[in-house]
Amino acid sequence: MTNHRLEELRTQIDGLDMQLLDLLNRRAVIVEEIGKEKEKQGTIKYDPVRERELLDRVAANNQGPFSTETLQHLFKQIFKISLQLQESDNSEMLLVSRKRHPQDTIVDIRGQKIGDGNKYFVAGPCSVESEEQVRATAREIKRHGLTLLRGGAFKPRTSPYDFQGLGEEGLKILRKVADEFGLSVISEIMAPEDVEMSLKYVDVIQVGARNMQNFNLLKAVGRVKKPVLLKRGLAATIEEFKYAAEYILSQGNDQVILCERGIRTYERATRNTLDITAVPILKQETHLPVAVDVTHSTGRRDIMIPAAKAAIAIGADMVMAEVHPDPAVALSDSQQQMDFPQFDTFMDALKPVVFS
Numbered sequence: 001m002t003n004h005r006l007e008e009l010r011t012q013i014d015g016l017d018m019q020l021l022d023l024l025n026r027r028a029v030i031v032e033e034i035g036k037e038k039e040k041q042g043t044i045k046y047d048p049v050r051e052r053e054l055l056d057r058v059a060a061n062n063q064g065p066f067s068t069e070t071l072q073h074l075f076k077q078i079f080k081i082s083l084q085l086q087e088s089d090n091s092e093m094l095l096v097s098r099k100r101h102p103q104d105t106i107v108d109i110r111g112q113k114i115g116d117g118n119k120y121f122v123a124g125p126c127s128v129e130s131e132e133q134v135r136a137t138a139r140e141i142k143r144h145g146l147t148l149l150r151g152g153a154f155k156p157r158t159s160p161y162d163f164q165g166l167g168e169e170g171l172k173i174l175r176k177v178a179d180e181f182g183l184s185v186i187s188e189i190m191a192p193e194d195v196e197m198s199l200k201y202v203d204v205i206q207v208g209a210r211n212m213q214n215f216n217l218l219k220a221v222g223r224v225k226k227p228v229l230l231k232r233g234l235a236a237t238i239e240e241f242k243y244a245a246e247y248i249l250s251q252g253n254d255q256v257i258l259c260e261r262g263i264r265t266y267e268r269a270t271r272n273t274l275d276i277t278a279v280p281i282l283k284q285e286t287h288l289p290v291a292v293d294v295t296h297s298t299g300r301r302d303i304m305i306p307a308a309k310a311a312i313a314i315g316a317d318m319v320m321a322e323v324h325p326d327p328a329v330a331l332s333d334s335q336q337q338m339d340f341p342q343f344d345t346f347m348d349a350l351k352p353v354v355f356s
């Protein structure tokens, strides 16, 4: 084949490619229209019967030289990307989406503005065990210039025989001690019927990992005017995590902090696997502040400092860690909470990173 002939044929291909490109995009515009129509009608986007009809039509009209199987494979790819187009349009419409709400949402916890570009720390015991225990911890938190005190009063434990928390009594202790030191209280609520009761004690309602898809609880915390710290489920994808937050926002409450706390993988060197890249993905795709729980994700005191530094470096707004006056006798998670000297080392290592 002469070079001239080759160029001539390639020119023909170039023209056809541009027509294909144009046809594919014109098809995509119609697909988007169909997607919006289905949205209005509340019908499911995926329509296998329609796809079968189209594939049969490809078979009936194919004159080669491509085989029918090859062309059907190609068309299946087109259906797949068409569906993705319809779905991504859908996700951009979510209330949590940055596409819909480009500015950062700032969650105001008694004047502490999470998401304003500064870094915040939340610390405290895994479980509230006594007033003395909470007071000793609160004193340490205050000494480090922090303002956010966490503590579990309702404990979602794997075993029903493990310590289940002090319940409302625990919340009372947290409030009393927090007021003595001018701190704010973050505590988990597990049942929708406890949300109302918790309002007089807590400044932030935590929805725990095991309840990330407790939709009634999500709706209940969405109906109140209280910031919510929503933890990622043990095996939740980022998409499922965003939809869980959407439940809260859809009820009117946009004061939501997303908390990455590690996901379950095959790796056993850490308690869970800290999905550090979830932080920038959540920051890009949503407008909500993002926290990282370095205690539950790692389950290891010896790597808490680098994990917290990584969280801050990658863009987290907040770091959460557990501290206990005497972890060895803690009623829950005794292996992973820091004692006070360890907490000093932790804060001393992080202050220069955060406040420089």
Ligand SMILES: O=C(O)C(=O)C[C@]1(C(=O)O)C=C[C@@H](O)C=C1
Binding pocket: 031, 034, 035, 045, 046, 047, 048, 050, 051, 054, 078, 079, 082, 083
């Ligand atoms: O016809 C539809 O209902 C569409 O949504 C379009 C389309 C396509 O690309 O042809 C896309 C996805 C469906 O599963 C079926 C067909």
